[in-house]
Amino acid sequence: MTTIRDVAKAAGVSVATVSRVLNETGYVHEDTKKSVTAAIEKLNYSPNEVARSLYKRKSKLIGLLLPDITNPFFPLLARGVEDELRLHDFRLIFGNTDENPEKEKDYIQTFQQNNVIGMISMTNQLSKTTYQDLSIPVVFLDRTSSSLPSVYADGKEGGRIAAMEMIQRGSKRITLIKGPSHIQTAQDRFQGSLEVLSASEVDFYVMSTSSFSFEEAEKWAKELFKKYGDTDGVIASNDIVATAVLHEALRLEKSIPHDLQIIGFDDIPHSSLLFPPLSTIRQPAYEMGTEAAKLLMKLMKNNQMKEKSVQLPVMFIERSTTRKGEGHV
Amino acid sequence: MTTIRDVAKAAGVSVATVSRVLNETGYVHEDTKKSVTAAIEKLNYSPNEVARSLYKRKSKLIGLLLPDITNPFFPLLARGVEDELRLHDFRLIFGNTDENPEKEKDYIQTFQQNNVIGMISMTNQLSKTTYQDLSIPVVFLDRTSSSLPSVYADGKEGGRIAAMEMIQRGSKRITLIKGPSHIQTAQDRFQGSLEVLSASEVDFYVMSTSSFSFEEAEKWAKELFKKYGDTDGVIASNDIVATAVLHEALRLEKSIPHDLQIIGFDDIPHSSLLFPPLSTIRQPAYEMGTEAAKLLMKLMKNNQMKEKSVQLPVMFIERSTTRKGEGHV
DNA sequence: TTGAAAGCGCTACCAG
DNA sequence: CTGGTAGCGCTTTCAA
Numbered sequence: 001m002t003t004i005r006d007v008a009k010a011a012g013v014s015v016a017t018v019s020r021v022l023n024e025t026g027y028v029h030e031d032t033k034k035s036v037t038a039a040i041e042k043l044n045y046s047p048n049e050v051a052r053s054l055y056k057r058k059s060k061l062i063g064l065l066l067p068d069i070t071n072p073f074f075p076l077l078a079r080g081v082e083d084e085l086r087l088h089d090f091r092l093i094f095g096n097t098d099e100n101p102e103k104e105k106d107y108i109q110t111f112q113q114n115n116v117i118g119m120i121s122m123t124n125q126l127s128k129t130t131y132q133d134l135s136i137p138v139v140f141l142d143r144t145s146s147s148l149p150s151v152y153a154d155g156k157e158g159g160r161i162a163a164m165e166m167i168q169r170g171s172k173r174i175t176l177i178k179g180p181s182h183i184q185t186a187q188d189r190f191q192g193s194l195e196v197l198s199a200s201e202v203d204f205y206v207m208s209t210s211s212f213s214f215e216e217a218e219k220w221a222k223e224l225f226k227k228y229g230d231t232d233g234v235i236a237s238n239d240i241v242a243t244a245v246l247h248e249a250l251r252l253e254k255s256i257p258h259d260l261q262i263i264g265f266d267d268i269p270h271s272s273l274l275f276p277p278l279s280t281i282r283q284p285a286y287e288m289g290t291e292a293a294k295l296l297m298k299l300m301k302n303n304q305m306k307e308k309s310v311q312l313p314v315m316f317i318e319r320s321t322t323r324k325g326e327g328h329v
Numbered sequence: 330m331t332t333i334r335d336v337a338k339a340a341g342v343s344v345a346t347v348s349r350v351l352n353e354t355g356y357v358h359e360d361t362k363k364s365v366t367a368a369i370e371k372l373n374y375s376p377n378e379v380a381r382s383l384y385k386r387k388s389k390l391i392g393l394l395l396p397d398i399t400n401p402f403f404p405l406l407a408r409g410v411e412d413e414l415r416l417h418d419f420r421l422i423f424g425n426t427d428e429n430p431e432k433e434k435d436y437i438q439t440f441q442q443n444n445v446i447g448m449i450s451m452t453n454q455l456s457k458t459t460y461q462d463l464s465i466p467v468v469f470l471d472r473t474s475s476s477l478p479s480v481y482a483d484g485k486e487g488g489r490i491a492a493m494e495m496i497q498r499g500s501k502r503i504t505l506i507k508g509p510s511h512i513q514t515a516q517d518r519f520q521g522s523l524e525v526l527s528a529s530e531v532d533f534y535v536m537s538t539s540s541f542s543f544e545e546a547e548k549w550a551k552e553l554f555k556k557y558g559d560t561d562g563v564i565a566s567n568d569i570v571a572t573a574v575l576h577e578a579l580r581l582e583k584s585i586p587h588d589l590q591i592i593g594f595d596d597i598p599h600s601s602l603l604f605p606p607l608s609t610i611r612q613p614a615y616e617m618g619t620e621a622a623k624l625l626m627k628l629m630k631n632n633q634m635k636e637k638s639v640q641l642p643v644m645f646i647e648r649s650t651t652r653k654g655e656g657h658v
Numbered sequence: 659t660t661g662a663a664a665g666c667g668c669t670a671c672c673a674g
Numbered sequence: 675c676t677g678g679t680a681g682c683g684c685t686t687t688c689a690a
Contacts, residue, residue, distance in 0.1 A: 013661085016660070020660090027660085032659085048682090050682090053666095086424075095420070110420055333668060343677045351668090354669090357676080377666090380667035384682045386682070
């Protein structure tokens with residue numbers, strides 16, 4: 001392992017000088033700079049980030065917390081975060097929390113022990129105040145908040161769009177699936193759809209569900225068609241749920257989208273790979289990730305910002321589980 | 330920020346003593362230990378990992394390199410790695426390399442700068458010697474190697490099984506899709522299938538492809554049915570490719586599995602969500618991850634191990650793109 | 659423009 | 675059994 005001392009020796013200067021050229025700080029003569037650079041090159045030296053981190057009490061590490069990377073919605077977000085942060089030489093320590101507060105706390109603690117300089121959290125468990133007590137900036141991703149920095153998609157508008165498209169495309173007896181009540185984004189979507197549906201002439205049925213898991217969703221889907229067999233349009237709380245509904249409909253040999261239209265939410269990569277491909281409301285996941293990273297970096301420079309939240313637009317992705325519209329919305 | 334000094338002061342002992350109780354090293358009287366523990370508790374102190382890392386020249390961080398977390402095969406692997414490592418208090422720094430050697434080198438360098446104590450790599454780009462020069466143990470995941478530590482599934486056997494099941498279930502004109510030639514695991518599968526097919530009585534057609542992307546795969550699928558429209562069984566190089574084939578077959582209104590059987594490879598979560606659900610050869614991705622983590626931890630304790638590679642078994646997952654077998658293999 | 663030296667928080671050695 | 679202290683590799687005063 002080559003250290004700054006080795007470089008100093010090789011260049012015939014002091015470590016202070018090497019440090020100066022490394023950090024481009026203070027004055028250093030052009031010539032000595034050259035010889036230092038040469039020595040660095042020659043020894044293939046790169047500074048020890050740990051030592052830097054210790055002295056400065058801050059690293060180039062960012063903590064990333066997400067519920068479960070195995071859930072297809074998160075990889076794209078994580079990728080967005082990573083790509084953006086990488087451009088600025090930050091690195092990511094990450095942890096899956098499984099929505100478990102203990103794990104979450106545990107990770108936060110070890111993140112701090114490693115001098116992370118900021119955090120991005122996609123979890124829903126810990127209260128906001130828990131985060132507020134941290135001495136480092138945190139941005140919440142895929143979680144709405146007016147008071148704390150956060151990046152999220154316009155779920156309410158998404159819900160509205162879904163309902164409008166559904167009506168526009170001719171469904172008369174619509175089922176609206178309401179996602180888990182502790183997930184704010186799911187509630188926003190629901191409210192948006194509800195608003196439009198209420199104001200419309202169509203009949204609709206609200207089905208409450210309590211998780212986003214596929215297995216659960218399959219059960220609800222069965223139940224749905226049993227209870228409300230003549231529904232001709234379902235607005236699902238996300239794409240996984242929509243997939244379960246699609247499955248069940250296909251099993252019942254319903255013709256899609258003729259007998260039944262389905263609109264999902266998220267546009268996870270899987271959705272376009274279904275047959276028929278799923279119409280859905282896209283959240284710009286990757287971009288949400290990059291935006292969160294950008295916001296965090298701003299916050300790290302200036303913790304007293306006003307513009308703390310960014311809301312991204314959603315859009316309807318027309319695929320094959322909806323009928324052709326008769327003139328668009 | 331509270332330091333070991335604060336604790337020492339609060340407990341009325343020296344920092345050395347605090348360090349001893351922290352690390353359970355050396356002798357310390359039961360009473361002083363108690364008062365130290367109390368002080369730690371009271372001050373809510375937790376040691377600075379950065380300082381530790383600097384002194385010991387090793388951290389509790391592990392580097393994880395993968396091509397792209399957005400590819401549905403990787404999250405499960407990553408999750409396995411994380412869960413296992415977490416049990417032993419290690420944390421993960423990770424990077425997506427996009428199979429780009431520059432990014433890969435870049436990450437490896439910064440990992441080292443952060444004193445990572447080991448690495449798990451799922452990439453295929455950098456030569457093995459590049460890794461061998463590292464001073465820390467590395468295990469390769471989803472990449473075969475007899476010389477270097479690695480964890481992978483038995484692709485060849487998987488290929489054999491796929492071919493046997495296909496034949497067993499009555500396909501007579503089989504298409505075998507050969508994945509990218511630079512990916513060893515893909516070649517193993519191919520060889521396994523080829524072996525069985527060659528020794529059998531059925532006709533078969535080999536189609537060479539050069540990537541795993543869905544878009545590319547869609548093109549090949551179209552081409553496949555144009556060239557070899559009466560094929561009644563395709564063994565795909567992975568589930569994404571299988572999905573593309575399934576799409577095209579459905580579009581052509583082939584009856585699955587009556588007219589055409591399809592077997593994929595990997596068993597990514599998406600595969601069971603298709604309609605019809607995809608029959609496939611499962612790689613135990615999560616377990617591969619945990620095994621890689623275990624192997625790495627062994628290596629970190631004892632770098633001179635012999636048992637350096639672990640091969641995991643694959644299994645056939647019967648779903649609905651294959652016909653019911655007439656007595657199993 | 660440069661160097662000496664203090665010190666970031668911790669561990670481990672050596673004395674006592 | 676305990677404390678003093680050197681030093682991990684680096685940055686940053688302070689003097690020169």
